[in-house]
Amino acid sequence: MQTGLYCHIPFCASTCDFCAFYQEKPKRADLLSYLKGMECEFERIPKSAQFDTIFWGGGTPSLLSAKDLQRLGKSMIKHVGSDFSEWTVEMAPSTVKADKLKVLLDLGVTRFSMGIQSFNPDSLEKLGRLHNLKQIYTAWDLIKESGVCETNVDMMFALPNQDLSDWRDDLKKANDLESSHISTYCLTFEEDAALYVKLSEGKLAIDEEKERAFYLEGWDLLKSFGFLQYEISNFTRSETSRCMHNVNTWKMNEWIGCGPSAASQFNGYRYRNPSSIKEWLKGLENQDIQKEDVVELSEELLFTDSLIFGLRMNEGIDFEELSMRFPATNDRIKNSYLQMMDQFESESYLKKEGSRFILTREGQLKCDAIGTELLNIDEGVIG
Ligand code: SF4
Structure with a gap:
C-alpha cells in the first residue's frame, strides 16, 4: 500500500479572505520551536513506515528562510530516509527566492506548486492575496530556471465580480506558464474565513448556475490546451505528472501528517494533530500529542x-x-x-x-x- 508523509508548515504573512486552514503569523521564537517540534515528531514516526510521497503544505512553506527549509528537510530525511518518488512543496509567489529553491532541490524536492489563484488584480484583492502580477512572473521564472521536474499552479474560479471572460483570461495566462499540472478550485465559503462573513451579511451570494458555467468553461478550455483531466479539479499535460500524493489520499491508502493541524490516516485510525503550535508542542514534550477527531477505520x-x-x-x-x-x-x-x-x-x-x-x-x-x-x-x- 502506498504511504504519504504530509508536513504542515503553519505560517503565513497574512490571512487570505477565503482561507480556513490553521496558520499563524511568523514569529522567530515560534518558528524555532516549530522546527524543534518537527524534528521530535519525525523521530517518533514508526520505523516500519516507508514513504512513497512527501507533501509540504500550509500555511506557506516558502515563507521559511533557505536555512530553515534546509534544517526541516534534513531532519525529515534523517528520520524517514529519502527513498520516495515525489516530494511537493507549496509556494506563494511573494516568497519564492533562488536560494530557497536551490536548497529544496538539493534536498530532493521534485515538484513545486504555486498558489496563483488569479492573474486579475481585482480578483486577487477580493481574495485578500498579497501578491501582484510582477511577483507571479518573477517567482515563476525562478522556478523554471531552477530546473525542477514537475510544477503545478493553483487557480480559483467563481470569484466575486469575476465573469467567464475573466476566467478564460486567467486560464490562458496559466497555460502560458507551461506548468506540467494545473489545479482549479471553485471558491468556497468556509465558516472561519473572512469571505464567509460577507456572505452571511448578504454582500456576496452563491450562484450555482454561474459555478456550473465556470466548471464547464474551465474543463473545455484546459482540454483545448492539451491538458488531461484526472480528477474534478486536477489536470496534467501527461499521465506521469499526476500528483501521486493526492492520488494516494483519494484512493484511501495511508498517510502520516506532521505539524500542527496535520491529519493522518494510519494503522487503522484517522486523526488530526491539535490546531495550535502551543498545544502541539505541549503534546510532543509530554510524549502524548492529544489527537483530535479520532476515528477507528472500519x-x-x-x-x-x-x-x-x-x-x-x-x-x-x-x-x-x-x-x-x-x-x-x-x-x-x-x-x-x-x-x-x-x-x-x-x-x-x-x-x-x-x-x-x-x-x-x-x-x-x-x-x-x-x-x-x-x-x-x-x-x-x-x-
Ligand atoms: S490560503 Fe494559503 S497562503 Fe492564504 S492564508 Fe491560507 S494557508 Fe496562507
Missing part, C-alpha cells in the same frame, strides 16, 4: 470513502476491486450502493464499464451531491 468506512473520493477521479472506481480490498464490508451496504449507482446510471450521472463506474460530465458537476447520497446510505444502513 472496512465499511474505507469502502464508502474509497467510493466517494474514487468517483472524483476520471478513472472512476472498480466495484469488484473495492469489494475484494475490503471483504468484511456489510453486503447490505454494498447492495444498496449498487442500487444507487444503477439509479445514477439511469439518470446519466454515471457510466458503467464492466465493474467500473465513472462519472459523466453531468455527474462530475453533481459530484458533491452524489457523495452525500452515498454517505447517507452508509449512515442509514449502519445507524
Whole structure:
C-alpha cells in the first residue's frame, strides 16, 4: 500500500479572505520551536513506515528562510530516509527566492506548486492575496530556471465580480506558464474565513448556475490546451505528472501528517494533530500529542470513502476491486450502493464499464451531491 508523509508548515504573512486552514503569523521564537517540534515528531514516526510521497503544505512553506527549509528537510530525511518518488512543496509567489529553491532541490524536492489563484488584480484583492502580477512572473521564472521536474499552479474560479471572460483570461495566462499540472478550485465559503462573513451579511451570494458555467468553461478550455483531466479539479499535460500524493489520499491508502493541524490516516485510525503550535508542542514534550477527531477505520468506512473520493477521479472506481480490498464490508451496504449507482446510471450521472463506474460530465458537476447520497446510505444502513 502506498504511504504519504504530509508536513504542515503553519505560517503565513497574512490571512487570505477565503482561507480556513490553521496558520499563524511568523514569529522567530515560534518558528524555532516549530522546527524543534518537527524534528521530535519525525523521530517518533514508526520505523516500519516507508514513504512513497512527501507533501509540504500550509500555511506557506516558502515563507521559511533557505536555512530553515534546509534544517526541516534534513531532519525529515534523517528520520524517514529519502527513498520516495515525489516530494511537493507549496509556494506563494511573494516568497519564492533562488536560494530557497536551490536548497529544496538539493534536498530532493521534485515538484513545486504555486498558489496563483488569479492573474486579475481585482480578483486577487477580493481574495485578500498579497501578491501582484510582477511577483507571479518573477517567482515563476525562478522556478523554471531552477530546473525542477514537475510544477503545478493553483487557480480559483467563481470569484466575486469575476465573469467567464475573466476566467478564460486567467486560464490562458496559466497555460502560458507551461506548468506540467494545473489545479482549479471553485471558491468556497468556509465558516472561519473572512469571505464567509460577507456572505452571511448578504454582500456576496452563491450562484450555482454561474459555478456550473465556470466548471464547464474551465474543463473545455484546459482540454483545448492539451491538458488531461484526472480528477474534478486536477489536470496534467501527461499521465506521469499526476500528483501521486493526492492520488494516494483519494484512493484511501495511508498517510502520516506532521505539524500542527496535520491529519493522518494510519494503522487503522484517522486523526488530526491539535490546531495550535502551543498545544502541539505541549503534546510532543509530554510524549502524548492529544489527537483530535479520532476515528477507528472500519472496512465499511474505507469502502464508502474509497467510493466517494474514487468517483472524483476520471478513472472512476472498480466495484469488484473495492469489494475484494475490503471483504468484511456489510453486503447490505454494498447492495444498496449498487442500487444507487444503477439509479445514477439511469439518470446519466454515471457510466458503467464492466465493474467500473465513472462519472459523466453531468455527474462530475453533481459530484458533491452524489457523495452525500452515498454517505447517507452508509449512515442509514449502519445507524
Ligand atoms: S490560503 Fe494559503 S497562503 Fe492564504 S492564508 Fe491560507 S494557508 Fe496562507
